[in-house]
Amino acid sequence: MDTNKFNYILQQADNCLILGQRLGEWCGHGPILEQDIAMTNISLDLIGQARLFYQYAAELQDEGKTEDDLAYLRDAWDFRNVKLVEQPNGDFAQTIIRQFLYDTFSCYYYEALKESNDERLASIAAKSHKETLYHVKWSGDWVLRLGDGTSESHERAQSALDLLRPYADELVIPSEADQKAAEEGYGPDLGKIAELRSEKLNAVLSESTLNVPESGFTHSGGKDGRHTEHLGYILADLQFLQRAYPGNKW
């Protein structure tokens, strides 16, 4: 098995699954019915993307395992998602800022991944890119509304940005898997994505009258399986059924 490719695919698969699970927590709790549905729609898009990546990873692994084994039967240290996506929902502003920081990565990432020399990854990227363009429009519009809204919404958006900004760059800092993937041509160069993304981030944030905090410190380690305390709780929820009733189907 190509271990690096396997790990590389898991990074993005796990980003999608964990963020999808987080957004799913809003189901029935959204600030208004229409946004409740918007968040769960995006959640389902992300889980759909995760499935495509897991299916491919399971095939590469070639141990007779399925996408479900990868989602439900790995422990926290085997997950390769960035720490940003496992951060709690907080208030609506915090969820929006987290989503925007992620979407501004994923839309450029998928666009570049469409050029992958691995056809399977290129086709997953093509499908996901369209979905992500909508996600970034949705979260970007909300950043603008909250930031340039009332004094309360501005304050909440600003403190969410202050809180989450240090988690934003892990997405574009290459891990060993990212580096090798770029060298071998099946993964994009994250340096270019970082540039495009920071341009977009700065444009929307300044239009939203939000101050971009000076990024002195960046959390990292998620891509290597070192996570914040939150991931364990997410997995406890997500994996409970398969852990308690192994192999159960419904």
Add this chain to the structure above:
Amino acid sequence: MKSMSKNWPLWEIFIRSKAGLNHKHVGSLHAADAAMAIQNARDVYTRRNEGVSIWVVESSHITASDPDDSDPLYEPAKDKVYRHPTFYDLPDELKHM
């Protein structure tokens, strides 16, 4: 949810299901402005592939006929069958008339 629903106006949503067909009223939703109404309509009413185009109009801009006026408005048309084009022989080739 309550306080926000009170602040946001109601919008009527019209969806065109395919090119060539009319926009049809599908329901209503709350949104702060027209752009958000379009986006909400996309999420609420087109998630099962129902549409290719969305119109939104603030509900307060719609003027409806008064149900109490039903008799004078609609009764008189009922016995005027000759207004329906059913007295012509149409060639079989003409469909959808």
